[in-house]
Amino acid sequence: QVQVVESGGGLVQAGGSLRLSCAASGSILSIHDMGWYRQAPGKQRELVAIVTSGGSANYGNFVKGRFTISRDDAKSTVNLQMNSAVPEDTAVYYCQMDIWYRSDSGATRVMDVWGKGTLVTVSA
Numbered sequence: 779q780v781q782v783v784e785s786g787g788g789l790v791q792a793g794g795s796l797r798l799s800c801a802a803s804g805s806i807l808s809i810h811d812m813g814w815y816r817q818a819p820g821k822q823r824e825l826v827a828i829v830t831s832g833g834s835a836n837y838g839n840f841v842k843g844r845f846t847i848s849r850d851d852a853k854s855t856v857n858l859q860m861n862s863a864v865p866e867d868t869a870v871y872y873c874q875m876d877i878w879y880r881s882d883s884g885a886t887r888v889m890d891v892w893g894k895g896t897l898v899t900v901s902a
């Protein structure tokens with residue numbers, strides 16, 4: 779019904795910048811929270827940043843002002859600008875959205891939608 783797809787991952791040197799993007803598609807009515815999570819090898823998935831439909835953003839403690847999350851509701855997208863990257867930022871980054879959509883039957887549904895992830899590697 780609906781899906782989200784991440785893009786923008788890759789290799790970056792320590793101290794460098796990277797911009798991740800995520801776009802939702804489908805019969806979307808509205809999107810509430812949009813967020814980014816990450817999972818490093820051998821570790822649990824953790825919150826990177828989340829932005830509400832009202833524009834309020836919260837970040838994981840490790841971000842310390844280095845990342846900025848932004849959303850564009852007209853395009854159903856959320857971005858994560860990563861600056862001052864460190865090797866510890868190496869992980870698979872996942873996009874997550876709470877999406878209200880119209881089902882094939884015409885009913886209004888809500889779904890917690892996750893992308894497949896994009897790999898970010900920060901070299902020392």
